[in-house]
Amino acid sequence: MAQPVWDHPEPLTVESAPVPEYGSGSLAELLPTLAAGMGVPNQNATLTDLTPADRNCVFLIDGLGWEQLKAHPEEAPFMSSLLGSSRGGTGRPITAAYPATTATSLATVGTGLPPGVHGLPGYTVRNPATGELMNQLRWNPWTPPNVWQPHPTVFQLADAAGVHTAQVSSPTFQNTPLTKVALSGGTFHGRLSGEDRMDLAAEQLAAGDRSLVYTYYSEVDGKGHRFGVDSDPWRGQLMYVDRLVQRLAEQLPSRTALYVTADHGMIDIPFGEPHRIDFDEDWELRAGVALLGGEGRARHVYAVPGAASDVLTCWREVLGEQFWVASRDEAIAAGWFGPPDGIEERVYARIGDVVAAARDDVLLIASQREPKESSMLGNHGSMTPAEQLVPLLEVRS
Template sequence: MSLMLPSESSAARSVVGVADDLFSALRGGEGALPPAESVVLVLVDGLGAIALRAHAGHARALTAGMAKKDVAHSVFPSTTAAALTSLLTGVWPGEHGLVGYRVLDSTRDVLVNQLTGWESEGLDPLTWQPAPTLFERARAEGRPAFAVGVAAYAGSGFTRATLRGAQFVSAQTPAARVEAAYELAERHPGAVVYCYLPEVDKAGHKHGMDSPQWIAALEEVDAALSVRVPPGVGVLVTSDHGMLDVPAHRQVVLDDTHLADVRHIGGEPRMLHVYVEPDADADRVALRWRSDLDGLADVATRAEAIGAGLFGPVVTDAAASRIGDLLVVARGSGAVYNGTAADQRGRGMIGQHGGLTPEERQVPYIRFGAFRR
């Protein structure tokens, strides 16, 4: 296997453990977090720990007192569909089944988008993602559960897959969302409240992480989180993944010779799921791709990736059927495009994620309120 695996310790904190950390705090604080009467999980989409530290002057509320150990690791692939679902269910992608951005629905032989394609592509949130959510677990214990986010996401399929069990509350700005989350936590003792802030991720994708727009988004989020936390409320600020900028000269476009014996290409440019034709030899295709992309990307077969534990210790049959015959993970700051018109349009995206670099996988684990050390 040519895949360069991450080197973090097996004991490193993962976003998979966040749900259990929060419940432990509500039950008396015998785990990673001290006791709290209510908890607020703030998710700053796309904010990596490395990028946050590099821009500490624009995020003084977030970085004040942030220690070296105040990080967690995202899952593989380091993309929203996989990582946010792990954060909100407490299980690895191999168990909840959202193993990438676009994956194969083998029962219909079509690619499906696990962020935006639930309705148009006929995915049932209750069966496609079967793991209980953080909010369903809270309700089972008799706890109030809320999700504060953007109104446009209230009824989406991805919301029903990851936020089911929560009462959805919408607010327009980061400041309004944080204020609403803190008010709910204070008004409902024992509550689990989730607050979603997508502004940093959106600015990074469109403009890049050193752009004025990205810095402005970070400053807006930091200002929102600089307000006082109500007494007894524990606040954990984290992210689903980080990102890095992909320059134009690091974009690799596959041509017809690469695509021989390939039926579908899913995933995203930093981490492709490659599905070969039924009569093709996946191992032979893997050898060709490794040769063609030598030094540009790592290539592993499905069996190699599962055996290495990239999708977690348990991989269900449903999840395995969605994983590519080959996985292609871009090295460094590169990205791999399949050459179709639709994929070419995505080459304008500057900030990207999905791979195994520390910039993509290290996320903040910052404590406010009752959680502050």
């Protein structure tokens, strides 16, 4: 039986979870605000502190949370300078969506919609049509992308409105289903090196009187997962990506706004007990569970028919001092996946019968089912500030 890591006076309540700031300060509002400023129809400028620009670039750094950036000014001098107004812009945090994970966040950024609408509410979720777990990052098992996520991206809407639209990223991502449902629209340009991406992003910005360009870098996240936040390899990647941001900023054509952001932050979880609870070795947590989805700090739990209430009770008893544990309906009503009245019917059953989000420095691994994920030092997914807050840095030319 799993034992609590810390002794809190009361179990965590669903209402106490720090829900993402959907509608006012989350990743879902970024691209619609920029598109509205360029005259794209039916887009809302919700982030009212962003001044419209004719050309806009979003540089998304995978895994670089607000708290991690703030803690490393020496490794990221250029981005740290953007936390104030010394270069004509201001930096502040916004929230990712829940869960704070790449597939969910990229879909949230690209569509301008919360997870309860775009339908990618986790790392792995149940496909109601097949009963299988679907990995939405790797798109395995394959399912038709436009059926799984039918909404147009902001890039597609901008392209249709005559805005020059482009994505500049690794060639590996050009034809992936996740790119198709989250980031497609306009033209995709694959470049292997970060320097080539920055140079080409600047060229694409200059290619139109109105331009919307997206570029991406992944290895801050990769080094964090493997070696941990604040490790030497992670610091090295932060130093490198800081130079990339400066390289792009110094090439911006006139009338351009560059926004640097991220999909989630990260937290290191020590190995072994009591910080890692192994679902595959805990009979209480397994009882009544048909499928375990999500990831270690943001779990979707799918019960066998008729067992959802018992599973919820058990998970609250075992984990309730360390995790926010909610039923599907409770999590939806609390706004975890977006405005409660906006959850689409096709998305409803993808969400777990029970949803568990970590508050403490603890991870719910599955050593046999998920050996790779269970071995990672750096993790993310939940609603803590280290995971949920991401930077929104601005440079204008």
